[in-house]
Structures are given as structure tokens and as C-alpha cells.
Amino acid sequence: MIYTILLQSGNRILGQGDGRQSIYLWMITVKHKAQHQPLKLDHIYAGDCIEVLRSLPEGSVDLIFADPPYNLQLQNTLLRPNLTVVDAVDDAWDQFDDFAAYDRFTHDWLSACRRVLKDTGTLWVIGSYHNIYRVGAILQDLGYWILNDVVWVKSNPLPQFKGVRFTNAHETLIWCKKSQAQKRYTFNYQAMKQMNEAKQMRSDWLIPLCRGKERLSVNGQKVHATQKPEALLYRVILSSSNPGDVILDPFFGTGTSGAVARKLGRHYIGIERDPAYIEAAAARLAAIDPASVDPAALGSTPNPRSIPRIAFGVLLEQGLLLPGQTLYFDGQREVSATVLADGSLRLVDGTRGSIHQLGTHLSGLPSCNGWDHWSYEDGDGRLQVIDTLRQRLRRSR
Secondary structure, three states: OEEEEEEOEOOEOOOHHHOOOOOOOEEEEEEOOOOOOOOOOOEEEEOOHHHHHHHOOOOOEEEEEEOOOOOOOOOOOOEOOOOOEOOOOOOHHHOOOOHHHHHHHHHHHHHHHHHHEEEEEEEEEEEOOOOHHHHHHHHHHOOOEEEEEEEEEEOOOOOOOOOOOOOOOEEEEEEEEOOOOOOOOOOOHHHHHHHOOOOOOOOEEEEOOOOHHHOOEEOOEEOOOOOOOHHHHHHHHHHHOOOOOEEEEOOOOOOHHHHHHHHOOOEEEEEEOOHHHHHHHHHHHHOOOHHHOOHHHHOOOOOHHHOOOOOHHHHHHOOOOOOOOEEEEOOEEEEEEEEOOOOOEEEOOOOEEOHHHHHHHHHOOOOOOHHHOEEEEOOOOOEEEOHHHHHHHHHHO
């Protein structure tokens, strides 16, 4: 923040271009560093998100999930074919005078988020066709770099009651890092792959709307019109943060992001201005005991590329295999090779190479991971893949 102080002599204020030797005007510029309050973990800040964000320490959070107003621009009451009223999103927090007002609001909260995000952090924002394209453009204007857009496909969407266009059956999430130059950020690829039955997690997520017992209600009325399902936040938080990380949600609502963060061993920071939402979120979070979860169960799925490499020859050095020992390919005793002292293998026809080279040669495939295809005979005469020896060696280190 910069203050400019004007000092004058008498009743005249003269600029620097006045030409007189006597200076009547001095411009004193004072830089005032905003005072930021200490970060409160596992806490809901009550107030306007932009004001609260500006009060938080710079570079203090690992992940931001934002579910901002969608600016649905509803003009009239929405009726079902039987003339009953649809409980649509008509809250004051979703109403803006025009697109320009919404864009200013979006620019301001995204700017404030970028300041508090660590240089290794990422941001997720969710929206519908009403706002997500405007949000995406502003993200890029501010310097964020988009990593993915993810489509949340609702398995149980609300119907299009008037029958004048397609049923809105999805919402879009944008996942981005702080800048194009940012080298490091968290993405737990292996965990997502494991959740998807050992296949790469795709960018289309089929998840039902929040309904039933998960939907918070008071006297039969839902507390929040757009409460998100925990399953959606589970993927967001598990994929792009680690245990102990700080997750910030500037539009906390009923606290879905905080509930999932708490269950996954992360810290949450929520910002919310509606007292009713804060009350509901606080009760929801108080009912979750993070101490009941074994910390060992929260660790990320190991990435094979990050595990220290062990060469095949080390098995010989450690005496787990011996020179002259026979290995068998793909569990077939008819196809074998002899282990040589230098860690290479030799086929019956004299062909030599590494476990990978000879595996590729025998399989006819473009490549072959020899650790999974060559087997040795254990003391009981059973064939065991050689990777079991590598894993034994890793556990002993």
C-alpha cells in the first residue's frame, strides 16, 4: 500500500515544474507493508473472502479449492411440469449486477488466492457453463497455468424441466499451477491410478450429486443449495496434496473440503460469510475425529520412479542369485537362460544381454520389464519372479 503526502506553503501548491528555487511542494511516498495475521489451521474465518485472503500470510497454503458463485442469472421461478417449485440457486450470494461486476469479483479473489498460494501449490476451481469460461480467461490473465480441465459427470442430474435444451449433466473443474514457470507441484499419479483399478485416471469423473444422508439439512430443508459430494473433493485433495498440507477454501459453505481434508490428514482453512453455513460446517467438522485414522494409511501410493534403483547385478553381489544359476522366462521351464557373473544372461543359443534385452528378444514386444518376466527356482522347487528378490533387498535397506 502506498501513501502520497502533499506538503504546501501558504495557500499555494506548486508542482516540480514551477521553476522557482523555493520548493513549495514535496511528494513523500511511504510504503506501508500490510500486517498479516498468523495463519490459523483447522479454522473457519468469518467474513468476506477477499478481505480475509488479503490478511493471510503470503505463500502459506499448499492447495486451494474454490467453489465460487456461478452467477446463474435466474430471472424467474423455476417450475416442474407438475407446477411445483424447484429449489433453485436464488441466494443473494449468487447475484451480480452484470458480467463486468462478476469479472471484477473473480479477478479480485483469484488475485488474492495467488498471493497466499505457495510457489509449489495448485488451485482448483469448479463452475458451470454460466461462469467457468470467464473464470478460465481471468485465471490465464493473472498468470496461472492450466494443467487440466476435469468434467464432473453427474450420474443423477436434475432434468431439464422445460424441455428446451439439453439436460445440464456436468460441471467443469479447472486445475492450475501458480505460473507456467512453476517446476514443482503435487500430483499423486500412482494414487489416482490405484483408485482407478491400475489404469490412468481420466479427466471425466462420474460421481453422483450430493443427496441422502450426506446432504446437510435443518427441519427437512437443505442447508446449502450447491453442497458438493465428498467423493468429488476426495479425488481433488488426494490427487494434489499430501498429509499435513494446508487446504484453503475461500467459499467454504457447509465445509465439504474441510471434512475431506480432515479425514485425509490434511489441515483446512475455510472462509465463509454466512453464519448459517458456518454453524453447519463447524458442527460437521467437530464430528470428525482425525485421530481415529491411522497416519500410515494416509501415505501416498509410492511412485516407482522415485524408488531407489537396484541393478540386477546387485542380486549377485548380495548372494541372492549365483553365477551359473538358471532363470526361466514367463514361468515356462522350456525357455531358460544362465546367469553370468557380470549380471547379464545367456540363452541356450549363446545370445547374451540384460534381463530386459533378452526379455524383449523372447517376447517380440517393443520393450520388456525383465523383473516381472524372469523367474528363479526357490528352495521348494517353485518358480518365483526375480522381482521378489529385489523387493526383499529394498526392505533390508
